[in-house]
Amino acid sequence: MFDDDIRWIQRFDNFSKAIGHLENALHIPSPDLVQKAGIIQFFEMSFELAWNMLKDYLEEQGFVDIKSPRSAIKKAFEMNILEDGHDWMDLLQDRNLTAHTYDEQKATEMELLIRDKYFPVMKALHDSFRDRRDGK
Template identity: 80%
Template sequence: MKNEDIRWKQRYANFSKAMGHLEKALEIPEPDMVQKAGIIQFFEMSFELAWNMVKDYLEGQGFVDIKSPRGALKKAFEVNILEKGHEWMELLQDRNLTAHTYDEQKATDMEHLIQNKYFPILKELHDSFMQKANEE
């Protein structure tokens, strides 16, 4: 097994764990501010692991010079690893705003976006890579 194959699979395992934590956190009915902060943190971790997993996978497929989340997501969309490219770019943009969720209303807005918009597309990616991991 090539090093790149191992890297994306290791990253997938960590992504799976982070997604499990995020999913569990999203089940909390009416989360308080501290719980919302936890949801946002699990979202940030999940996204970070997701784009790095995609980058590692693409490198294993021979694509090089992918240096940023935007670059990894764009290339993954181009080669049909990701669907909903526009939504992924919105996720990236909103992920960059999570550092500013010290305000309770902003944290609440972000928690709703994660719950209703971003968790489902992260889950699609997770399920797609689960299938890739099981095929090998």
């Protein structure tokens, strides 16, 4: 089987692009409201791809009971794929709130959480799976 046929690797490639966009957006100094909305959108896309990549990887490892982001995060933490289980659960909870971020204060709070707490844990996952993909 070619790497291109492995579902988690396909998902990783998309996750890699999304987190790259998020990283670029986080380099914007003093983002305005529209830029914060973009940061939040890139965060949402990155998270969706991250948990689905975890799900695909865990399924390849023989775990077929992964049906939700919460179950993927829990199993990945149990398997020592994720180091920061509590941060990932916080990330999931806050991700669920981003759809309800309507005012500038909430957007600013979320942008700071993404910048300071959530991007680093997603970047660590990205780097770990890049190494898995590359056989390191």
